[in-house]
Amino acid sequence: MAKKSRIKARDTAPVDGEVGPRQPCPCGSGKRYKACHGAAGGAAPVFVSRPFAGLPGECDIIALRELVPAATVPLSVPSTDREVRLCTLLPMAAPAMVRDSGAIWLGLQVAHQYGDPARDLGAVLEAAIATEKSGIVGLTSAPGDGPRLHDLITNDSLDITVHDGFGYWIDDVEDQDAAMVAALEEANGSANPTVRLNSVQAAYWTDVGPKEHLRWVMPHQEDELLSALARLHAAGQDSVAEGSRFVGMFRAHGLLAPVWDLPVGTGAEVLEAPAAKFADALADALATGGDLSAEERSARAGLANRQVTIR
Template identity: 65%
Template sequence: MAKKSRKNRVAAPAGSSDGISPRQPCPCGSGRRYKACHGAAGGPAPVFVSRPFEGMPSETDVVALRELVPAGTAPLTVTDAGDREVLLCTLLPGAAPALVRENGDIWLGLQVQHAYGDPSRDLGAVLTAAIAKAEAGESGIVGLTSAPGLDAPRLQDMVTDTGLTVTVHDGFDYWIADAAAEDRDALAAALDQANGAAAPTARLTGVTSAYWTHMGDREFLRWTRPEAEDVLLSALAILHRTGDDVLVEGARFVGMFRAHGLLTPVWDLPLGTGAEALEEPAEAFEKKLTAVLAELEGGRELTSDERSARDGYAGRQVTIR
């Protein structure tokens, strides 16, 4: 069910003031252990942000697009970008951080190779550089070769949208939808490779940030949630004890991804379920979850069986970021 991290940058639950084990790889992506890099006395200033997209419109969708969705886009309204289009994309050709197109529009990539501890600040720095390149009348790829300064804007500081409109694509043909013939030829190999690796995916319409996907001979629902981890685990444990965590007959709740400070519960679905059949069950589950969350906020305590289920869930998490 899991997409493996592009690098081993797992944040441990304890061991430093940043919540990172000294023996873990440093989240900045240097390849050194945290204790020898940003965790060292006199080392670089700590840069790791555990929930980098907090405050970003549609934060849960942004996390899902960065970590789980193969091909998706969302337009951004950006200060200082003028009337040019800025399009947030899961992946660009060659995993480019940004692309200034011939018409001055900007495509901003989420799934990239660099990692300097705060993906939102990285995106803000890349977007700032792309805007400058576009204003200079230039086009082409824009990237980062070093960590942005702490005074660099973060993406949520630059975006004025209150919510994002996400489109999930069948593949990456949108890369060349309006490209000239020679550009299509140049991107053909990258396009074929990207399309071949893209699992069929659909975003549910009745709830937020829930994505059905078909991977190999299995189907899954992956639903990125905004709640704090401890609260969500408690709510899921309560619903499990009442049998209300089963979305459709034959489905199984199998665990969670942890990425960028949020949890993404995952259900294994019977083959042939499809996205449409999940719409009503997902909406019903959302209502039950909301009711349980309200009970917890009101001081409801877990029973011993519910605490046991919660502990089991805590051990069924895969950290991506």
């Protein structure tokens, strides 16, 4: 008997581009694609490959969701007169919290995955706005067709504050008991020192103990960025500091985040000028037309093999 057609499964696949059935699903569930968004019958909600496109600071939002331990951003939300703060991580990885003051804290680093993080954020924010009682607000099922974060905020840019730790969890609490302080200290122990560079967008230095890294989320299309990086690598122009080494890329929410290893003791300040110079060189490489040379094609193949998909 002939094998059953797999057309149905392909028709239900909601991602842009081809994903092999045995590859990890791009939604980040940990399942193989054929058992998740590639399953016949649509086993999971619609997956949006680039959910934060169109938001101000798309690259920074991705960095805050995936790479930065502790940061906050004030959001302008016309539908409420309450303070709304976007946070990397909230206690217990809560999707949102309504504080005693009525302020709303919205978390980026959460456990649930419903296919479109921007719609999840919109649903949680709407639920928090509708809630007067303080406490945690979250999702227990897919949010459906409600507004996305894009539809609820009016920020033209993001005013990002990167914190040394999670002290912002209790910065509105006057009476801080011993248990609260102890929990905060434990959380702070997992927060690697991180600094956002000023000379370029969405580039973050971090100290992970035995190493330092520069992790830089870039807005360019993947194929174009890979070719440009290959040109710079083949020309020996892919350094961002003395002794730095370009080691690969993360892929998250439809964009790439190149990563450099840095000598211990480098720090963030010395990266400012070299990062700006690299950004100029990258812009030139992106604007370069024509085919890659043999050396550049080899470099590109090597770079393509050094990608790790986060989401």
